[in-house]
Amino acid sequence: MNKILATGLAISLLVGGANAQQPVKTGTKKAAVPSKAAVAAGIPAELKQPIPFDPDVKVGKLPNGITYYIRKNAEPKNRAELRLAINAGSILETDDQQGLAHFMEHMAFNGTRNFPKNELVSFLQSSGVRFGADLNASTGFDETIYQLPVPTDSARIFERSFQILEDWAHNVTMDPAEIDKERGVILEEARSGRGAGQRMREKYFPLILNNSRYASRLPIGKDDIIKTFKPEALQRFYKDWYRPDLMAVVAVGDFDVAQVEGIIKEKFGRIPAATNPKPRLEYPVPPHKDTKIAIVTDPEQPNTMVQIMYKRPEIKEKTLYDVREAIKRVLFNSMIGNRINELTQQADPPFLAGYSNYGGFLGDQDAFSSYVIAKDGNVPRAVTAILDENARVDRFGFTETELDRAKKQYQKAVDRIYRERDKTRSSSYVSEYVENFLKGDIPVSISFYNDFLKKYLSGITVGDVNNLAKQFITTENRAVVIMAPEKDKAKLPTEKQILALIDNAGKNVTAYVDKTLDKPLLPTLPVGAPVTAEKEIRDINVTEWTLRNGVKVVLKPTDFKNDQIIFSATSPGGTSLYENKDFESARFASTLTQMSGIGEYSQIQLGKYLTGKTVNVTPYIGETTEGISGSTTPDDLETALQLVYAYFTAPRKDTEVIKGFLSNQKSFLQNQMATPTPQKVFQDTVQAVLGNYNYRRLPMTPANLDRVDVDRATAIYKDRFADASDFTFFFVGNFKEKDIKPLIEKYLGSLPAINRKEKYRDLGIRIPAGKIEKSVTKGLEPRSTVQLVFSGDFVWNSENTTQVDALAEVLEIKLTETLREEESGVYGVGVNGAYSKIPAQRYTFRIGFSCAPENVDKLIARTLAEIEKLKQNGADAKDIDKFKAETRRETEVQLKQNNFWLGYLSNQYFNQDDPNEILHEAEFLKQVTPESTKQAANQYFGKNFIKLLLVPERK
Structure with missing residues (x-):
C-alpha cells in the first residue's frame, strides 16, 4: 500500500541535505505492471480493470493547464490544507542554476505582488498560522511543494490564502535586494547540513547512481553559485518551470467545494498559458550489470553502516491486478522485518540495527535494500547476518503461520483506517493528490480498498509471497555503500571481500522455525474490585x-x-x-x-x-x-x-x-x-553544564552500563x-x-495495593546561577552553534506560564526578523520558554541557532540587544497579536484531539492544578500586553545567564 514509507530511511541515508525530503505517500500506490508471464498465466478479467479514482475528490483542469483537486473534509473543523505543487525541482537546473530551485522556494516567502517583502508571513501569523510549523515548503529533485494550512471560518483569510497560492504561482517579485539578503540564509541552511554524512555522500552518490543527473543536482545546490548567481538565472528558472501545465492546486478541508472551485477558476484561470514551453525531461538512473561498491570513511563518522541495494525499474500501478501485487510486497516486508527484529533479541546480536525491505528508491528506480549498523565495526558479521536472513527467505520461504499473522496485522491496520474514514484529517489526503499529479499514483477510497483487501487477501498464498525474493535479489544493478569512521579504514573489507560476502551469503542457512506460545496471557483472570x-x-x-x-x-x-x-x-x-x-x-x-x-x-x-x-x-x-x-x-x-x-x-x-x-x-x-560528532560533544557539554555536573546529568558512557x-x-x-x-x-x-x-x-481493581504514601525526592539538581561561559572546540566544518540560557526560580500559576509562552513566541518572531531576515546570519532560530512545578518551581529560556563562526559575536550581541528592547519597551503589539492568534487557533484544534487531553489531564492532576484551567485560556491571553511582556522580560532575562558555544577546530 505504501512503498515510500518502507524506504524513508534508505532515501534519507542516501540523499540527506536540506529540503531533500520526499513527500509521504498514503493510500494504495505503485504495484507491478503485469508481466508477460503473468499475462500468459491468465489474469482474471475483474483484475484487469483500471484502479478506480477516489470519487470523493473533484479533479479538474483549467484551460491554461493547471490541474486542481478539491475535497470536502471536516477534520479538523474550520480548517483547510492547501498545496501548490510544481512538477519541477533541482533535476531541471542548468549548470549555472544549481541550488536555484530551492532558492526560488525561499523567494516565494520574500515578496509577491500582493504581499510585498515579509507581509505574507506576517499576514498568516496574524491569522494564526505558524511560520515553519504550519506554513512551509519543500524542494526535491523532481518537485517543489508549498504547504499552507489555513482557517476557513474567516472568509477574508480563506480567500486571501488562495491569493497567496496564486502569487507563488506567477507573482513572486524577486527584488534583487531581497535575493542578496536570502543568499546568506540559504548558505546557513547549507551549512547546517554539512558534516560527515554530506562529505561521504559526495563520494558515493555518483557511483551508486551510475553517474545519473541526480548525483549532481542535490536540492541544496552549490555554495559558489548561491553566492554569485545573477538574478536573471533565478528569474529564468521561475519563467521556465513555474508554469500552468506543471502546476496543481490542492484544497482539502471544511469548506464548500463549489465555492472553492470558483475561487480556483477565478484566481488561477487568469494565469497565462505557457508559450513555447521547454520540455519537462525525465532523467533516468542508468542500469548497470556490475556491482557498484563505495567504501567511504570520515573522521566524524561514529558508526560503521552498510547498505546493499538491488535496484530495478520503478513499478507502476494501473490495474486491480497491480493492487493485489502490491499487497504481496506489503506482506513480504512485514514478515522479513519481523525476522530481522528477532536477530536483535539474541544474547550477542550480530548488528546494532538493521532492516530489509522493498520500496521506492530514487528517480525511476525501486530497490530491495538491506541496511545494517555493524556492531564493533565488524562488517563481515553484520553483512553476513542480514544477507543470510534474505537468503533464508529466498531458499526456504516464509511459513504459513508467519503469513497468517502478517495478513491479520495488515487487515487490522486497514480496518482501523476504514473505521476512522469520517475522522481522517485533511493533511492525510493532500499528499495523495499531490502524488497523483506528480507521479500518476492513483488515490483510491478507503472503502474500496478495504473491500478489495477482504476479497483478495485470503487468496494470497505463501508461494505467492515467497516468489518475490527471487525477483528482488539479483546480481545486476546491485550497489553497496559502506560508511565508516576514518580510524577503522584499515580493517574494512576490500571490494573483492565484499563481493564474496554477498555472493556466498546463505550457504549454510536452515529453514526458519516459527516459535509461538499457545497459552493464555493471564493464567488466572483477576476477580477485581468495585x-x-x-x-x-x-x-x-x-x-x-x-x-x-x-x-x-x-x-x-x-x-x-x-x-x-x-x-x-x-x-x-x-x-x-x-x-x-x-x-x-x-x-x-x-x-x-x-x-x-x-x-x-x-x-x-x-x-x-x-x-x-x-x-x-x-x-x-x-x-x-x-x-x-x-x-x-x-x-x-x-x-x-x-x-x-x-x-x-x-x-x-x-x-x-x-x-x-x-x-x-x-x-x-x-x-x-x-x-564523537561535534554536535554530540556539544550536547553532552550542554547537558552537563545545565545539570551542574550532577552525576545524573552527565552523558552516558559504557561505564554506566557496567553498573547496571x-x-x-x-x-x-x-x-x-x-x-x-x-x-x-x-x-x-x-x-x-x-x-x-x-x-x-x-x-x-485487582492491582496490588499496600497503601504506602510515597512522594518523589527533590534531588536538588538546578541550572547553576550566575554568569557562565563555556566553549567547545570540535568539528571540521566552519559551523558554530550557540545556546543562550536564562533560568531561575518561578512562581507557578497560569498567568505566569502564559507570560512565559508569550515572551518566548514574541522573541522568536523578533529574532527571526533580525537574525535571519535582516542579518542573513541564520537559517532558523529557536526560543523555548519552559517551566516546571515538580520537583521545584523553575523556569528556563533557551535560545539557539547555528551560524558562521565569524558571525557568532555579532549575532549574540544582536540577540541580547533585542532582549534589552523587550526589557525597555515590551513586545510590539502586532507580535503579541500574532502569539494570541496562533495560540487560539492551536487550542481550537487541540481541544478535538485525544492526545492533547491525555497529556493535559495527566499534567493537571500530577501538578495538582485545576482541570478546568483550559477553559480560561482566553482570560489569561487578555493579560498579555506590551507592559506585561516588559515586566516578564525584566523578570526572566536576569542575572542567571549561560552562554554555550560550539566552535570548529582550527585548520
Missing part, C-alpha cells in the same frame, strides 16, 4: 472514579476518533527514590522489563500473540514518576488492560535478551566516544509497581463509561 467513589467535572466532561484498592481513574469519553482509546498512569517516586549507586539499574529497569516480555511470554512471543490486535502498553520509570502509557481500540481494550495487569503482577526477566540489549548499547556508546545490575533492576521495577494505590489512570477516547467500568474494576 468503584467506591465517583466525581464529575462536567465543564470538561470528565469523570473520576476511585477503586477499592485506592487506584484513581480519570475518564474523558470523546468522539474525536472512532477506533481509538489512549491511556496513561502515573505515580510519584521514580528513580529519585534511589541512591546514585542504584541509579543505572533504576533508569534501565522498565526498559529491561519490557524487553523481557511478561509472564511466560518473551517479547517476540508476545508480539506474535498480539497479532491482529491494536494494543500498545509501555511501562516507564522516570525521575519523579513511574507509570504506564498505552493505546488501543474499543475492541482490544480488554487485552490492553490484561497487559497493564501483567506488567504490574507478572514482570519477566529474559537474561539473554537483556544481555544482548546491554551489549548493543555498550557498543553504540563505545563508537560514539571513539568518534540486572537483578537489582528487576527488584526496583517490582518495587515501583508493587503498590497501585497511589496510581492515577487516565483514559481518553471512544468509550462509554458503562461499558468500560466492568473492565476497569476487573483489571485495575
